[in-house]
Amino acid sequence: MQPYNLPIGNAADLCLQPGNHQVKKEKRTQRGFYRFPFAAVIGQEKVKKALLLNLINPQIGGVLLAGEKGTAKSTLVRSLNQVANGMAVVELPLNATEDRVIGSIDIEKTISVGKRSFESGILKKADGNILYIDEVNLLSEHIVNSILEVAASGVNHIEREGIACEHASRFVLIGTMNPEEGFLRSQFLDRFGIYVEVGGSKNLAERKEVIKRRLAFESSPAAFVKKWETEATELRDQVIEAQRKLPLIKISESILKLTADIVNEANCAGNRAELVMIQTAKALAALDNRKNINIDDIKEAAEFALPHRKREKPDEPEPQEEQQEQEQQDSEAEEETEANPDENPPEEEPDDPDNNSEEESEKQEEDQPDTPEADPPDSDESDDDEAREPEPEFSEILDQIDEIGRSFIVRNLNIKAIDRKKRKGEGKRIKTKTDTKQGQYIKSAMSKNKITDLAFDATLRAAAPFQSVREKNGLALVIKSEDIREKVREKRTGSTIVFVVDASGSMGAKKRMETVKGAVVSLLTDAYQKRDRVGLISFRKNEAEVLLNITRSIDLAQKCLRDLPTGGKTPLAAGLIKGYEVIKNEQRKHEDLLPILVLVSDGRTNTAITDNDPFSEAKEIGKKISFEGIQTIVVDTEVDFIKLGLAKELASCMNARYYRIEDLEADVLADAVRDLSNHSLF
Incomplete structure (x- = not known):
């Protein structure tokens, strides 16, 4: 096997051919780097199959390998040309400039001839080959946009520096990433045909064999590569034979129907999922030397094509709520029919109005989170008020301190700079332009x-x-x-995050505040890792309180959160105003501030600053915050069976990113893979 003459390489999958380091320079240049053999990687059979499927059928659209570090992701991709049939691996470095990726003017030729001449970039080299992006989730935004455009059209259009030209650029896109370092935006994620979650082997015998093979490769690269030449040749021949079989694969109507049913059940957006599944199933059948696609091919293709496209079906509380209301109206109608019209039961209940009024006046004097009912239960307005305000049992909850619930790794919140300011700060949260010489x-x-x-x-x-x-x-x-x-x-720079947390009495029911504290602690931990500054505000009873001014001390924020009591009314508008004031005061001190307001609430409110409706007042304040250009995140804590969606409505008024509290965890893709394996249609 010929050595790969590469000037640079990853120490994990490259090894320098041994020899005398004192030889002449011309002999030294003949020594090459050896890639760790593709066939010698153990314990990653699903990853290998995903890569081979793309070699057999490039129309699948590439693969994204996501998993923990040290699992041979990059090693497998970089050695893929050992088993490929004429396709090369073209790697796109993370620090590549726009000119290097797209192409630019050929300086040498332009100077010598006096006319502008085009020099192709990486996208030209990738045409007909494999474009590999290591740590694809860390790629610069403008490079991502360029690749998305070319991947969609298959043509690279260049209009720059007086040059206008275009060239074909059709490639298999392969990316590797570690989810701990952030996620991809959905548009880029969908461009990868299939997805594989990569994990380290738990089998002790396999782990032992990994060590043996690695040591053998480092000891004698040439001998180790030669040892695995036969397996590499067999894999290459298998790929070539499968490529011949691919045009002969037949697709039946029943297979098309089953594919559409599975994708529909997974609630995928668009039709790319069906197309990728069919192309993947064709490659699977060809790899198995068959001319027909069977049900097992479709099942396996779904495991590859759907994990990163599967979406949760939207909640549909409205039909349930309407059904319950209809049942209630029917039962009331039956009671009225059976009852004697002359007795008029609804008017017989308030026999002792004086006692009732005294009890209600005593309750109004107490400091409670909920307002008492004012209308009869069969009134439509009464139903709306009861739905918007916490249940009656919440009003009996006095001040209490809940423990901090389970914490977790927070998913990428995809926060970006929405202006064009150049910033000098340090951090890991947001990519922004800078006027220093430290950035890329x-x-x-x-x-x-x-x-x-x-x-x-x-x-x-x-x-x-x-x-x-x-x-x-x-x-x-x-x-x-x-x-x-x-x-x-x-x-990358850090941001200033102000947490506005609902601590009213409604949050104390069903251990809701315990869950909220766990989620906020998780967000605080994520802020610490991204080097953000944080502030903490709570609102309850009749006011909002600044528990912690803007600081980098996450420990102080967690201590304030741990001691935060729960109880009282819900002054949502006051909490939003206090968060807005804290951010504006901080902006006066730091002009390049990147402020983010995180509201943690179910959206219910029963206390207003003015005489207006409390929720309408909160929406008006939210619109003002949005108009000021402050990025906002709304974390919905509503867990009731019938959801009112007030937090989502408020997020819409504020142009805020909306998350349910259970959606904050980062392992959504891993959950999708596990859910898919237990799919009801399988």
Whole structure:
């Protein structure tokens, strides 16, 4: 097997051919790096099959390998050309600039000829091959947008620096990622045809064999690669034979119906899931040397194609609520029919109005979270008020301190900078442009100010076409002021998160506050890892209180949360106003602040600052917060069987990201895989 002459490599899957390090330079260049053999990787059979399926049928659309570090994800992909039939692995580095990916002007040719000449980029090299992106979830946003456009059309259009051209760019997209470092946005995630969750082997015998093979490879790379040449050849021949079988695969009507039923049950958006499943099933049948797709092929294809597309079906409380209301009306109608009309039972109940009024006045004097009922139970307005306000038993809950519930790893909240400000802060939360020299160089631009970060490559490209008409005066290259370009850099920075937590009496029922505290602690831990600054506000009784001013101390925030009591009314509007005031005061101190307000509540409220309806007042304040450009996240804590959706309605008014409290956990893809294996249709 020929060694792969590569200038760089990952120590995990590359090994330098042993030899005398004192040899001459020309002999040293003949030594190469050896990739760890694809066939020698043990314990990742599902990953291997997913990669082979894409070699057999590139129309599947690639694969995303997501899993913990050290599970041979990159090793398998980089050694894929050992078993591929003429397809090469083209790797896209994370630090690649836009010019390097898309293509740009050929400086050398342009200077010598005097005409603009195009130099192709990575997308051109990837045409007809495999485009591999390691740590794809960390890729810059502008690079992601470019790849999405080309992946959708199969053509790379270039309009830049006076160049207008296009070229074909059809490739199999393969990405690897560690979910602990963040997730992909849904548009990019859907571009991967299939998804595989990668985990380390739990079998002790396999782990022992992994160590043996790794040590053998490091000891003698050439001998180890030669040992596995036969297996690599067999796999390559199997792929070639499956590629011949692929056009002969037949798809029956029953297979199409079963595929559509499974995708419909999984509640996938669009029709890409069905197409990927069929293409995957064809590759599975071809790999098994068959001409027909069977049910097992469709089941296995679903395990590959649906985990990252499966969505939870939306809750449908309205029909249940309407059914209950209809049943209640029917029962009331039956009672009225059976009763004697002359007796009029509803008017016989209030025999002792004085005692009732005294009891109600005594209850109103107490500090309770709920307002008493004012209308008869059969009134439509009474039903709405009872639904919007907490149940009567909540009003009996006095101040109490709940324990902090279970914490978890928080999913990627996908927060982005919504303005074009350049920031200097440090952190890991949000990618933003910066005017420092610390960030990643992503592209170049002209600048009206003094240049402090010269983009040398872009400046040469801008000056190159004019060298033939400029007076050299003994210079090799003439650069004018209009040619000067500066670097545009991008870096990650932290944000300022203000948590506004509902601590009213309604949160004390059914251990709801215990769950809320666990979720907030999880969010605080995530903020600490992203180097955010945090503040904590609670609202209950008749006011909102700042428990903790803006700080980097997550320990203080957790202590305040641990001692937070629950009880009293629900002044939602007061909580929103207090959060807004804290953020505005902080913005006066720090102009480049990235503020985020996180509201943790079920959206119910019964106390207003003015004489207006409490919920309408809260919505108006939410609109004001949105108008000020403050990013908002609403975490809905509603867990009742019949959900009113008040928090979701409030999130819509605030243009906020909406999450149910159970949706904050990060292992949603892993859950989808486990759910899929137990799919009812299987």
